[in-house]
Amino acid sequence: MSDDHVYMTLAEGHEDDTRWAYGTGFEDPLHGVDTTVPEGIDAGELAALCVALADDALVSAQRLAEWITRAPELEEEVALANIGLDLLGQARLLYSRAGQVDGTGRDEDAYAYVRDAGDFHNVRLAELPNGDFAFAIVRLLVLSSWRLAHFEQLASHPDPVLAAIATKGVKELAYHRQYAAEWAVRLGDGTQESHRRMRRAQEQVAPYLGELFTACDVRDEVVTVLRQVTEAAGLPMPVYRPLPGSGRDGEHTEHLAPLLAELQGVARAHPEATW
């Protein structure tokens, strides 16, 4: 490898594939994994499930990354970035699985970089703008508790690849939920101002709770966790005030399109670029 300058090594030949996720020249994150879909599984349903879970993760990762240089302390910035990175990794694995299963052979980049907002199936809670740190914590607590409970179920999914991705994800999500829960207690049981901000964040999150439970039944598990945290934090349980529509059906707030414009801009402007 020539290493006169870092950009020179980036410009070296990358065989035949071009990829954007971590720069070009990398292999599929599922490279070499047995990709057979077991009999009796509806490939369309499996692919749709993988895409929805990947979209939740990709959009959340993008919002978490926006905290970099803006978090209250360096440690929190590092934490939010690490959580985003775990989710980005989960998204890559899930998109790759979806492309193998749905018959299109699309790779992770095709899902992440060339779909429009209406083709994304993430829950709307993931795409809402960052707001203050209290909102980030309440959202992360809800999304990580939901995703952890869902992944615990998916660990015994009949598709071995999805089951393996979920089993791995459970361990990561346990750290995310722990982080969010500890901050929720610290802020809810902190000063008058931090308590007020947490209450406000709960109000903002409430309308978006319903669509989490349309496709999977983990409501009891999530409610148990939220009750445990809100009790320790001296906060009320959030109340459902469901909004019509669902991000799962491609119906989004006005905030998703600008997020995607930033996420996809370079890849769309230079689709054949290698670096």
Place this chain on the structure above:
Amino acid sequence: MVTTLLDARRARHVAEGVPDPELPMLTLADLGVLRGVELTEDGTVVARLTPTYSGCPAMAEMRADVAARLREAGYARVEIRTVLDPPWTSDWITPAGRRKLAEHGIAPPGPAPRGGPVPLVLSPTRHAVTCPRCGSADTEETSRFAATSCKALWRCRTCREPFEYVKEI
């Protein structure tokens, strides 16, 4: 046949010696991410790697490093396969790996949590982590997330030094 067996063993030895890109004091074998090296009938070396964390950006680097080392060692055909199941846990770090981490000022992980539903614990039940520099057990966590996915930041109250700690997962 004997040559093939020796060759397979040599290929395994080469792959096992590749250093981790983020924790270069460890080999991939020490870290427990190398799940096997085989020589197929047509002479292809197949090395199987498992990621530590789903989003670990070092995974692509590891794949490239193992392939490059094997090619340098004279194996023309190399294939690197990803293995997801069973998932990597910090229990896969070998005793030699743990010793090397401690020697380099990084506290090795304790036993990984058991499988099954993960309980949320809000009461302070933090286990003691020993300072890798002075051996004191009077330490505290400063941040559960650090420069790489697999590490946390801790501080020793006795020698006052900060140190990294490989998390249980």
